Amino acid sequence: MSDIPEREARVFMRAGKRQPLTLVRGEGVRVWDEAGRSYLDFTAGFAVDSLGHCPPVVVATLVKQAATLLQVSNAFYSVPQVELAELLVEHSCLDRVYFVNSGAEANETAFKLARKWGKLHKDGAFEIIAAENSFHGRTMAAVSATGTAHYRDPFTPLMPGFPFVPYNDVDAIRAATNENTVAVLLEPVQGEGGVNIPAPDYLRKVRQWCDEHNLLLILDEVQTGMGRVGALFGYQRAGVEPDIMTLAKGLGSGVPIGAVLAKEHASVFEPGDHGNTFGGNPLMTAVGRDVLRYIIDHDIPANAERQGVRLMERLRGIEDRFPQVRAVRGQGLLCAIEFHEPIADAVNHHCIANGLLVNVVKPNALRFIPPLIITEEDVDEAMVLLERSLADAMAAPAPS
Ligand code: PLP
Numbered sequence: 001m002s003d004i005p006e007r008e009a010r011v012f013m014r015a016g017k018r019q020p021l022t023l024v025r026g027e028g029v030r031v032w033d034e035a036g037r038s039y040l041d042f043t044a045g046f047a048v049d050s051l052g053h054c055p056p057v058v059v060a061t062l063v064k065q066a067a068t069l070l071q072v073s074n075a076f077y078s079v080p081q082v083e084l085a086e087l088l089v090e091h092s093c094l095d096r097v098y099f100v101n102s103g104a105e106a107n108e109t110a111f112k113l114a115r116k117w118g119k120l121h122k123d124g125a126f127e128i129i130a131a132e133n134s135f136h137g138r139t140m141a142a143v144s145a146t147g148t149a150h151y152r153d154p155f156t157p158l159m160p161g162f163p164f165v166p167y168n169d170v171d172a173i174r175a176a177t178n179e180n181t182v183a184v185l186l187e188p189v190q191g192e193g194g195v196n197i198p199a200p201d202y203l204r205k206v207r208q209w210c211d212e213h214n215l216l217l218i219l220d221e222v223q224t225g226m227g228r229v230g231a232l233f234g235y236q237r238a239g240v241e242p243d244i245m246t247l248a249k250g251l252g253s254g255v256p257i258g259a260v261l262a263k264e265h266a267s268v269f270e271p272g273d274h275g276n277t278f279g280g281n282p283l284m285t286a287v288g289r290d291v292l293r294y295i296i297d298h299d300i301p302a303n304a305e306r307q308g309v310r311l312m313e314r315l316r317g318i319e320d321r322f323p324q325v326r327a328v329r330g331q332g333l334l335c336a337i338e339f340h341e342p343i344a345d346a347v348n349h350h351c352i353a354n355g356l357l358v359n360v361v362k363p364n365a366l367r368f369i370p371p372l373i374i375t376e377e378d379v380d381e382a383m384v385l386l387e388r389s390l391a392d393a394m395a396a397p398a399p400s
Contacts, residue, residue, distance in 0.1 A: 002034050021352065026053025029371050029378050031357070040382050041357045042370040047191065047223050047334070050250035050291070050300070052371040057294045058253055058287055065286040072282065074275060080286035087292050091232060093241040094261035098269070099280030103222035103248035104137025106258035109274060110185075110218050110244050111141050113260065116268045117216060118182035125182040128218070131167040135192035136185070136220055145185060148193070168198040170205040177209070183216035183244075184209075188234030191223035191369075194362045195329055195336035203238035216243040216266055222258070223334065226250030227295050227372050230305030230332030237331065250372070253291045257284040295372075301332070304372045307379050308332040311368060314383035322390055326364075333372055337386075338365040346397045350389035356382055 004022045021039075025032040029052055031041050041053070051058065065080065072078060085097040100106050111128060118125040130136070132147040143151055144159035147167075152158055161180075165172035173184055184206055190196035210217045219242035224234035228250060231237045235245065243266040248258035258279075278284075295301070308330055315328040315337055327338045339347075342363035351358050351366075361367035366386075370378070 004034075019348075019352065019357075028052040029374050037355070039352070039355050039357045040378065040385065042368045042382055043357045043359045044369055044371045045254065046249070046359070047228060047369040048249045048252070049254050050226055050228070050372045051253040051294060052373050053254070055253060055294075055373075057290050058255065061287050061290045062255070062283065065283050069282045071278070073277065074280065078280065078282050078285065080282045080289055081280045084285045084289040084292065087289060088247075088259065088261060091292070091296060092245070092261060093235070093263075094245055095264040096262050096267040098260045098262075098274070099285060100248075100258040100260065100276060101256050101278050101284075102137070102258050103220075103246065104139040104142040105276070105279070106222060106246035106248050106260050107136045107142045107145065107185075107220060108139055109260045110220075110246050111145070112274060113244060113262060113266065113269060114183040114216050114218060116273065117266055120268055122182055122214065123179070125180050127161045127163060127178070127180040128183045128185050129173055129176050129181060130162045130164055130185045131187070131190070132164050133167055133190055133193035133196060134185075134187060134220075135190070137222075167193070167196055168202050170202060170209060173206060174209060177213055177215070181213070181215055183218050185218045185220060187220045188224045188238050189229060189331050189334055191334060191367070192361065194338070194365050195331075195334055195367055197329055197331055200238075203235070203240045207240040210243075218242060218244040218246070220246050222246055222248045223369075224331075226292075227301035227304050228332055228334050228369070230308055231301050232295070234331075251288050251291065252284060253287070255284050255287045257288050259288075300372045303374075304332040307370075307372075307374050307376065308335065310376060310379045311335050311383070314379060318383065318387055318390065321387070322394075324390070324394065330368070333368070333370055333374070335368045336361060336365050337368075338362070340364070343393060343397075346393040347386075347389050350392040351386065354385045354389050354392070356385035356389065358386070 023031045030038050130145045134147040136142045136145045141159045145162045147164045225247045245261045312330045319325040326340045344360040348360050359367040
């Protein structure tokens with residue numbers, strides 16, 4: 001290892017944990033460290049690098065747009081911004097788009113939209129029912145809506161108005177609804193919560209409840225959107241239409257961009273209600289536009305589904321051979337393996353040693369969120385490396 005970790009320790013705020021790797025280059029499904037060692041990347045920048053590392057389409061658009069127009073304020077019209085918004089509207093069930101810079105900011109914006117809608121249409125109702133084990137980001141309102149205590153507890157008092165209910169339990173949503181309820185906020189599949197896939201009719205029943213009680217359904221598709229779960233959006237797999245949807249991660253395939261989409265009836269912002277300096281700048285929206293075109297033209301969601309099925313078959317084989325495995329689950333290329341014991345760090349340690357990057361999503365679970373352009377060979381190689389790493393971890397647990 002180089003001196004980067006030591007240098008960082010002197011100047012950087014320690015807000016998160018690092019793996020013992022400094023990555024310097026990426027191409028396709030692989031990244032390289034400073035020593036020139038390559039790794040098969042089944043983390044994809046946490047489900048961001050949907051088209052792989054340094055995809056030619058992103059690089060070409062970045063170079064062209066950077067030399068044309070980087071940024072103008074949102075006081076002016078912008079061609080790439082409109083083009084990306086048009087594409088998103090054309091390919092989704094939503095009618096209007098607002099651009100931001102991250103998933104958390106997209107959710108913040110969605111909450112403001114829902115609260116304003118509550119003032120206009122529901123006597124000031126403001127509560128947004130959220131799910132236990134959910135993850136919606138780290139800004140103040142997003143963390144308040146996140147149903148995982150360790151993300152919230154250090155930052156109390158939090159923003160009020162986010163009651164939590166168990167995920168995949170429509171009766172709990174019914175019971176939590178009161179005259180203050182304005183919306184229900186859910187991930188179609190919980191990603192950070194450990195890849196939790198609800199019953200096939202869960203979102204349909206939630207949609208029905210929302211319709212009956214004049215509630216907005218907000219789907220956080222920051223992780224599930226843009227092809228990750230084998231359809232362009234998770235709501236399509238679930239057979240429901242949200243009133244509001246948030247996107248980020250795969251929308252830019254490596255560049256920071258997020259978006260809030262809303263149906264016409266939920267699109268209640270007026271000039272002056274919201275704004276940001278960088279959101280929807282020409283550089284990021286030009287990339288988002290070309291990423292989305294690429295995803296559609298090459299039917300990337302179909303590849304995510306195909307490779308996801310293969311990945312799950314391979315994971316089930318590992319489950320059969322290793323009694324340490326409690327369960328495997330996945331939808332498209334959002335998959336996880338869960339162990340009986342908290343051995344995910346140990347297995348991950350050996351994965352890195354064997355040249356595979358995976359994500360420790362829980363002390364007892366690993367998540368696989370590779371680029372959506374992976375091939376059968378990549379899946380097979382990753383599963384050989386995973387099986388080897390699991391065997392290595394059983395033989396020699398990682399140093400603590
Ligand atoms: N929502 C979901 C479902 C996520 O998975 C994430 C990040 O993992 C976020 C929101 C937050 O996105 P960001 O880190 O871009 O703020």
